[in-house]
Amino acid sequence: MEFFTEILSFFTFSEPNVKVVFWGSLILCSISGLVGTFTLLRKRSLIGDVISHAVLPGIALAFIIGQQKNPLYLIIGATITGWISTYLVDYITKHSKIKNDTAIALILSVFFGVGVLLLTHIQHSGNASQSGLDQFIFGRASAMNMSDVWLFSIVGTIIVILIVIFFRGLSLLSFDENYSQSIGFPNELLKLVLSITTVTTVAMGVQAVGVVLMSALLITPAACAKFWTNKIIPMAILAVVISGASGVLGSAISYTYNGMPTGPWIVVVVSLFAFISAFIGSKNGLLKKHLQRNKNNTKILRENTIKLFFNPTTLGETRYNFEDIFAKSKMQRATLKKGLNLLKSDKLITVSNDIFTTTNLGIEEAKTIVRKHRLWELYISRFMHLQPDHVHDDAEGIEHVITPEIERELEKELDFPTKDPHDSDIPY
Amino acid sequence: MKPSVETHNLTVIYDKKPAIWNIDFTLPTGKIIGIMGPNGSGKSTLLKAIMGIIEPNIGYSKLFDQDLEDVRNKVSYVPQRQSVDWDFPASVWDVVAMGRYATKGLFKRLSKEDHRMIEESLNKVNMTPFTNRQISQLSGGQQQRVFLARALAQNADLYLMDEPFVGVDAATEQAIINLLKSMRDEGKTLLVVHHDLHTAQDYFEHMVLLNSRLVAEGPTSEVFTKDILTETYGGTLTTLSKVASVLQEKDFPMRHK
Numbered sequence: 142m143e144f145f146t147e148i149l150s151f152f153t154f155s156e157p158n159v160k161v162v163f164w165g166s167l168i169l170c171s172i173s174g175l176v177g178t179f180t181l182l183r184k185r186s187l188i189g190d191v192i193s194h195a196v197l198p199g200i201a202l203a204f205i206i207g208q209q210k211n212p213l214y215l216i217i218g219a220t221i222t223g224w225i226s227t228y229l230v231d232y233i234t235k236h237s238k239i240k241n242d243t244a245i246a247l248i249l250s251v252f253f254g255v256g257v258l259l260l261t262h263i264q265h266s267g268n269a270s271q272s273g274l275d276q277f278i279f280g281r282a283s284a285m286n287m288s289d290v291w292l293f294s295i296v297g298t299i300i301v302i303l304i305v306i307f308f309r310g311l312s313l314l315s316f317d318e319n320y321s322q323s324i325g326f327p328n329e330l331l332k333l334v335l336s337i338t339t340v341t342t343v344a345m346g347v348q349a350v351g352v353v354l355m356s357a358l359l360i361t362p363a364a365c366a367k368f369w370t371n372k373i374i375p376m377a378i379l380a381v382v383i384s385g386a387s388g389v390l391g392s393a394i395s396y397t398y399n400g401m402p403t404g405p406w407i408v409v410v411v412s413l414f415a416f417i418s419a420f421i422g423s424k425n426g427l428l429k430k431h432l433q434r435n436k437n438n439t440k441i442l443r444e445n446t447i448k449l450f451f452n453p454t455t456l457g458e459t460r461y462n463f464e465d466i467f468a469k470s471k472m473q474r475a476t477l478k479k480g481l482n483l484l485k486s487d488k489l490i491t492v493s494n495d496i497f498t499t500t501n502l503g504i505e506e507a508k509t510i511v512r513k514h515r516l517w518e519l520y521i522s523r524f525m526h527l528q529p530d531h532v533h534d535d536a537e538g539i540e541h542v543i544t545p546e547i548e549r550e551l552e553k554e555l556d557f558p559t560k561d562p563h564d565s566d567i568p569y
Numbered sequence: 570m571k572p573s574v575e576t577h578n579l580t581v582i583y584d585k586k587p588a589i590w591n592i593d594f595t596l597p598t599g600k601i602i603g604i605m606g607p608n609g610s611g612k613s614t615l616l617k618a619i620m621g622i623i624e625p626n627i628g629y630s631k632l633f634d635q636d637l638e639d640v641r642n643k644v645s646y647v648p649q650r651q652s653v654d655w656d657f658p659a660s661v662w663d664v665v666a667m668g669r670y671a672t673k674g675l676f677k678r679l680s681k682e683d684h685r686m687i688e689e690s691l692n693k694v695n696m697t698p699f700t701n702r703q704i705s706q707l708s709g710g711q712q713q714r715v716f717l718a719r720a721l722a723q724n725a726d727l728y729l730m731d732e733p734f735v736g737v738d739a740a741t742e743q744a745i746i747n748l749l750k751s752m753r754d755e756g757k758t759l760l761v762v763h764h765d766l767h768t769a770q771d772y773f774e775h776m777v778l779l780n781s782r783l784v785a786e787g788p789t790s791e792v793f794t795k796d797i798l799t800e801t802y803g804g805t806l807t808t809l810s811k812v813a814s815v816l817q818e819k820d821f822p823m824r825h826k
């Protein structure tokens with residue numbers, strides 16, 4: 142309980158620095174969700190990892206040259222070494238026999254190693270303002286100040302604008318690079334936009350998340366989002382929301398327990414989102430399956446109930462009171478009531494003085510379901526060579542599955558039959 | 570009549586190994602032209618070099634007597650289906666709309682006319698019922714038709730297609746070839762990479778036979794001969810015997826007078 146009150150006190154901004162942490166992590170993580178969408182779609186996750194490790198020497202060098210923790214210097218330094226690392230990976234892959242993954246491992250360790258060396262050097266040099274540089278390994282959002290946040294919002298706005306402007310090109314580049322080139326899109330420019338925005342995002346993001354876990358923040362929100370949607374724009378927006386929320390929550394937790402690094406907490410929260418998405422993501426998660434089953438059951442109940450109103454002689458209107466229709470059905474009372482309510486709300490039947498009367502819509506619907514049933518009976522008795530007394534149960538199930546297209550095909554294939562295998566009329 | 574595609578000493582080298590070597594030919598307009606050769610013979614590389622996707626190390630190509638940049642909106646490229654990840658978050662419509670980006674560029678919005686062309690292209694490949702389907706839920710043949718629809722939406726004069734018949738069933742293959750023929754009848758030129766020797770003769774009026782080098786180029790009746798096929802596919806006995814059996818089955822002339 143205490144935990145929650147403390148977390149809550151974070152969101153009341155009771156301490157002045159909390160505001161900085163809140164906005165700082167929100168901005169950094171949201172941008173990283175946006176940029177990461179393209180990193181994921183272009184299958185460049187490993188490159189994200191290289192960049193995030195390679196910004197470390199840049200940060201250290203910027204500190205050595207500037208002799209202080211100036212956020213602008215640090216970002217510029219980080220961007221430069223981050224940039225060089227991606228360039229080197231591409232260069233090595235293209236111009237040597239070394240494979241891409243090997244080049245990535247190589248550059249990552251070399252840059253990170255140099256970064257750690259430089260950091261150690263700075264710490265031993267006894268510079269007073271060195272404190273807080275080790276935050277870059279695992280991230281410490283609480284080390285940010287208001288000028289950091291201003292810088293992040295300005296650079297972040299530029300990144301967002303760039304991505305929005307070039308969205309069409311970036312999407313096509315991510316889906317089909319060759320085609321993009323073939324229609325004359327400026328692939329090199331588009332790749333430049335992506336690498337500039339990625340490197341800059343990482344350079345800023347390591348403040349909150351640290352170099353070790355930055356690539357997780359880049360990729361995971363987009364991966365979560367992909368569970369929920371199959372369209373690129375909603376995917377990007379969702380990634381931003383998930384990432385921003387994780388950033389804020391993670392910082393809140395780490396802030397509450399002063400002294401804990403931010404990065405791991407943010408990544409814990411975002412991983413939680415990943416788990417949730419995998420299990421109940423609307424596209425193929427468990428929740429979707431459950432909802433689908435419910436939907437199917439409703440459809441079956443609705444169709445089975447309207448079928449009770451089918452009038453085999455006139456093919457027209459029918460009226461029943463509840464007891465009559467209950468006697469006809471093989472359903473439980475409660476189930477039948479539910480089914481009748483469905484029909485009522487879909488205007489397939491009307492109710493007055495406890496008498497249920499089919500509407501025109503209802504008449505058609507009843508005919509349709511009986512027709513599907515009998516068409517299917519005929520179809521399987523003909524093509525699966527089943528005896529007429531064996532086809533009914535199968536058709537009871539399949540009648541709910543037959544779409545209008547399938548129905549048309551059945552009719553064509555059976556040459557618009559008029560009688561089912563039991564010699565009943567097929568109602569049209 | 571202007572030639573559709575002209576290459577001059579076109580050479581592409583990967584890792585010091587030439588994938589295509591001194592390719593030099595001039596292709597006619599208004600025909601369905603087959604590009605054939607064994608796996609790894611550089612067919613895809615040739616198309617990519619013509620489309621400027623790969624910079625050739627030596628040589629150049631011209632399209633309709635002009636540089637690619639000047640006729641780009643008259644040329645459409647259909648990549649090999651397996652070259653993209655179909656798990657990408659996009660619908661069939663989204664992919665076909667990319668065909669319109671060729672004229673719209675990076676920023677211009679799609680107009681009513683563009684929407685009409687997208688629908689029409691989908692209709693031509695019988696994919697209208699799948700317009701809103703996620704591309705990850707398509708069969709191989711449907712993916713191929715989506716790629717074709719995207720190319721149709723470009724409304725080009727010259728189409729370069731990399732293996733449009735791979736992974737499609739016989740009915741779809743027939744539908745596609747009929748579509749290509751009707752495009753040809755409208756005066757379009759179709760350059761099609763193809764694998765199946767059985768059908769090649771029926772599909773193509775003109776052929777390019779490739780095996781890193783240009784083995785032969787010309788009207789099908791002149792170049793689709795046992796000698797040339799042996800030279801193209803030669804090397805292993807299995808391919809040789811395959812060619813032999815094709816020759817036998819199809820009963821086409823061993824030698825031309």
Ligand SMILES: Nc1ncnc2c1ncn2[C@@H]1O[C@H](COP(=O)(O)OP(=O)(O)OP(=O)(O)O)[C@@H](O)[C@H]1O
Pocket residue numbers: 583584588606607608609610611612613614615
């Ligand atoms: N990006 C690349 N880097 C290095 N080598 C490549 C590259 N692309 C192709 N190659 C090589 O170039 C040669 C020609 O390849 P290409 O893909 O053009 O052949 P293809 O005729 O299209 O083959 P397939 O019938 O299998 O599609 C092959 O030996 C291939 O290994």
Ligand SMILES: [Mg+2]
Pocket residue numbers: 612613614649731
């Ligand atoms: Mg190929």
